[in-house]
Amino acid sequence: MADAFSLREVLAAFQTCVTERREVLLGPYLSGWRGLIRFLHSLGAIFSFISKDAVAKVQIMESYCDGEQRDKYVSLQSMVEYELANGLVGVQKRSGGPDSGCRTVLRLHRALRWLQLFLEGLRTGREDSRTSVICTDSYNASLATYHPWVVRKAATVAFCALPPRNAFLEIMNVGTPEEAVAMLGEALPYICDVYGITQELFAQHKLLDLP
Numbered sequence: 001m002a003d004a005f006s007l008r009e010v011l012a013a014f015q016t017c018v019t020e021r022r023e024v025l026l027g028p029y030l031s032g033w034r035g036l037i038r039f040l041h042s043l044g045a046i047f048s049f050i051s052k053d054a055v056a057k058v059q060i061m062e063s064y065c066d067g068e069q070r071d072k073y074v075s076l077q078s079m080v081e082y083e084l085a086n087g088l089v090g091v092q093k094r095s096g097g098p099d100s101g102c103r104t105v106l107r108l109h110r111a112l113r114w115l116q117l118f119l120e121g122l123r124t125g126r127e128d129s130r131t132s133v134i135c136t137d138s139y140n141a142s143l144a145t146y147h148p149w150v151v152r153k154a155a156t157v158a159f160c161a162l163p164p165r166n167a168f169l170e171i172m173n174v175g176t177p178e179e180a181v182a183m184l185g186e187a188l189p190y191i192c193d194v195y196g197i198t199q200e201l202f203a204q205h206k207l208l209d210l211p
């Protein structure tokens with residue numbers, strides 16, 4: 001298949017993200033998200049309201065990374081420092097100005113927590129467990145807190161369309177379900193690491209509630 005791709009490579013991006021100095025590089029971070037969104041696309045049109053929003057957020061970040069101030073958007077650390085020092089982060093309400101990198105990454109960061117819980121649920125789930133249940137539980141324990149009722153409702157309906165666990169593990173294109181589970185075991189610590197570093201950085205600068 002021409003567009004067959006493996007989730008192994010997608011998740012590997014989150015491994016390349018973290019530098020020796022424990023900085024999170026935006027380039028690989030965003031390419032990881034691009035890969036995940038591509039995968040979400042392959043699951044069908046019912047998820048397009050989710051991928052649209054994710055694409056919009058990745059695009060905002062890519063335009064900063066390719067923009068005039070691109071040297072400030074190399075890592076999450078340099079972005080936070082630059083945006084805070086220049087008063088670019090709106091802490092009140094959304095002002096109608098351009099969305100800051102910090103508030104945009106915060107949305108992706110919260111979604112990364114969902115991904116972490118979901119992949120862990122898939123990895124440790126029983127063979128006959130339902131993907132939709134794993135997905136709903138992970139969502140309710142993370143992202144749902146930040147979403148209004150309509151979004152929660154639409155998301156929960158879409159999750160019902162997810163294929164059963166083993167079929168899901170197979171479309172990840174990593175090999176047999178057992179091989180996919182092993183790959184998740186290897187990839188998850190890196191995702192946790194990216195999540196942890198970002199969480200600490202945003203907490204330190206009181207950026208966890210940006211509107």
Ligand SMILES: CCCCCCCCCCCCC/C=C/[C@@H](O)[C@H](COP(=O)(O)O)NC(=O)CCCCCCCCCCCCCCC
Binds near residue numbers: 047108147162211
């Ligand atoms: C596998 C099933 C995929 C389920 C995806 C679970 C996430 C559900 C998120 C529902 C978001 C609905 C769209 C609306 C979002 C916005 O309201 C909301 C707030 O934005 P605002 O402050 O700018 O207004 N946006 C967000 O919270 C960001 C959501 C970003 C979602 C990214 C989801 C990418 C999922 C990639 C799935 C890949 C699965 C791979 C597993 C092997």
